Amino acid sequence: xxxxxxxxxxxxxxxxxxxxxxxxxxxxxxxxxxxxxxxxxxxxxxxxxxxxxxxxxxxxxxxxxxxxxxxxxxxxxxxxxxxxxxxxxxxxxxxxxxxxxxxxxxxxxxxxxxxxxxxxxxxxxxxxxxxxxxxxxxxxxxxxxxxxxxxxxxxxxxxxxxxxxxxxxxxxxxxxxxxxxxxxxxxxxxxxxxxxxxxxxxxxxxxxxxxxxxxxxxxxxxxxxxxxxxxxxxxxxxxxxxxxxxxxxxxxxxxxxxxxxxxxxxx
Amino acid sequence: xxxxxxxxxxxxxxxxxxxxxxxxxxxxxxxxxxxxxxxxxxxxxxxxxxxxxxxxxxxxxxxxxxxxxxxxxxxxxxxxxxxxxxxxxxxxxxxxxxxxxxxxxxxxxxxxxxxxxxxxxxxxxxxxxxxxxxxxxxxxxxxxxxxxxxxxxxxxxxxxxxxxxxxxxxxxxxxxxxxxxxxxxxxxxxxx
Numbered sequence: 001x002x003x004x005x006x007x008x009x010x011x012x013x014x015x016x017x018x019x020x021x022x023x024x025x026x027x028x029x030x031x032x033x034x035x036x037x038x039x040x041x042x043x044x045x046x047x048x049x050x051x052x053x054x055x056x057x058x059x060x061x062x063x064x065x066x067x068x069x070x071x072x073x074x075x076x077x078x079x080x081x082x083x084x085x086x087x088x089x090x091x092x093x094x095x096x097x098x099x100x101x102x103x104x105x106x107x108x109x110x111x112x113x114x115x116x117x118x119x120x121x122x123x124x125x126x127x128x129x130x131x132x133x134x135x136x137x138x139x140x141x142x143x144x145x146x147x148x149x150x151x152x153x154x155x156x157x158x159x160x161x162x163x164x165x166x167x168x169x170x171x172x173x174x175x176x177x178x179x180x181x182x183x184x185x186x187x188x189x190x191x192x193x194x195x196x197x198x199x200x201x202x203x204x205x206x207x208x209x210x211x212x213x214x215x216x217x218x219x220x221x222x223x224x225x226x227x228x229x230x231x232x233x234x235x236x237x238x239x240x241x242x243x244x245x246x247x248x249x250x251x252x253x254x255x256x257x258x259x260x261x262x263x264x265x266x267x
Numbered sequence: 268x269x270x271x272x273x274x275x276x277x278x279x280x281x282x283x284x285x286x287x288x289x290x291x292x293x294x295x296x297x298x299x300x301x302x303x304x305x306x307x308x309x310x311x312x313x314x315x316x317x318x319x320x321x322x323x324x325x326x327x328x329x330x331x332x333x334x335x336x337x338x339x340x341x342x343x344x345x346x347x348x349x350x351x352x353x354x355x356x357x358x359x360x361x362x363x364x365x366x367x368x369x370x371x372x373x374x375x376x377x378x379x380x381x382x383x384x385x386x387x388x389x390x391x392x393x394x395x396x397x398x399x400x401x402x403x404x405x406x407x408x409x410x411x412x413x414x415x416x417x418x419x420x421x422x423x424x425x426x427x428x429x430x431x432x433x434x435x436x437x438x439x440x441x442x443x444x445x446x447x448x449x450x451x452x453x454x455x456x457x458x459x
Contacts, residue, residue, distance in 0.1 A: 003334075003335075006333050006335065007333075007335050007337075007338055010329055010333065010335065010338065010342075011338065011341065011342065011345075014325070014329075014342055014345055014346075015345065018345060018346070018349040021349065021353070022349055022352055022353065025352075025353050025356050025357075026356065029356040029357060029359075029360045030356070030360075031356075031359050031360050031363075
């Protein structure tokens with residue numbers, strides 16, 4: 001009986017002693033954190049995507065509270081988040097340029113030529129390692145939807161083996177850019193409410209593209225001639241130089257005249 | 268002489284990490300960079316030395332005196348947890364950079380088995396006060412040594428051309444095993 005009493009007493013005593021020491025330490029050594037950091041973190045989407053250039057939402061919130069960065073740095077949060085942060089920090093509201101992830105491949109399941117049947121692990125990454133999953137084009141979409149799995153916002157759906165980005169849900173966080181085994185995604189800024197992209201990544205020659213795909217860029221330079229410097233063909237692949245475009249740029253003509261219809265409009 | 272032996276034994280021949288395999292979690296977790304490895308090592312050394320002092324006091328003046336050896340584990344854990352809390356507050360106040368670098372591993376010192384191991388070893392081997400303090404400090408030094416060696420190797424490994432499956436955790440575990448083997452070589456240094 002006595003032993004139980006002593007052990008209980010000594011444990012209680014130790015507990016109380018350390019509790020006292022800790023509470024004194026808490027008083028004397030507490031660090032004042034900016035209260036706004038927690039508030040800003042509450043506003044941020046919390047996906048820790050890293051688009052803002054910081055390692056996570058918390059670091060970005062700290063940077064915001066110290067006033068080092070623009071309130072529009074968070075692309076996944078978009079306009080709404082930027083406005084809320086601006087209100088919280090009492091700074092001026094700035095417009096956010098909306099951007100979206102675009103797919104640089106236009107060949108759906110039916111248009112892809114195959115030279116073998118792949119029956120392995122059903123991810124693009126695995127298929128890409130095993131003879132390109134039997135798909136003849138060495139640049140195009142493999143269609144197993146790694147991007148859809150990676151998207152934290154459910155913005156990507158697979159339609160007949162080709163990813164479709166829902167631009168209303170896409171926050172341009174860039175997870176799909178890293179997930180794609182063939183680097184088919186880029187994040188592009190909207191020009192007003194739409195954007196024109198070349199939906200192909202193939203640097204193969206005209207004949208080689210023709211052999212494996214009906215909708216690939218063959219590097220014919222029609223778009224280059226029609227629009228001046230906006231489209232530029234390099235390594236058999238048309239690229240868009242958005243910085244050279246102005247409001248007179250005739251996007252529709254390029255889309256119309258492209259022989260393989262590889263130039264598409266994303267809205 | 269005895270004190271020197273205790274120091275060398277705890278720091279090198281019976282290194283807590285590489286011979287007893289205690290405290291593997293921070294050994295693998297915070298050994299990516301020498302700088303954070305050093306910081307973690309210092310924090311752990313500090314906690315270890317303090318823990319050795321306080322656990323000795325509690326063991327000697329409370330547990331042995333009232334014949335309560337069965338309370339060793341509970342009271343030691345209590346001591347270690349409280350100490351880590353204080354160290355955490357202290358580092359947060361004095362060095363925010365180190366605090367950020369240590370991150371989750373700082374509160375994890377609480378559950379670092381190396382520290383509980385140290386307290387239990389000290390009471391098992393019936394060390395005196397000075398011996399306990401030296402033992403605790405040496406164990407911390409040994410821990411820091413292991414972390415820094417690992418950190419140095421891993422910094423170089425960043426540039427090594429490794430086969431894909433070995434990258435990251437794989438090669439780290441292999442290196443840890445090799446280091447342990449190398450430290451086994453010291454065991455002839457002291458004949459006990």
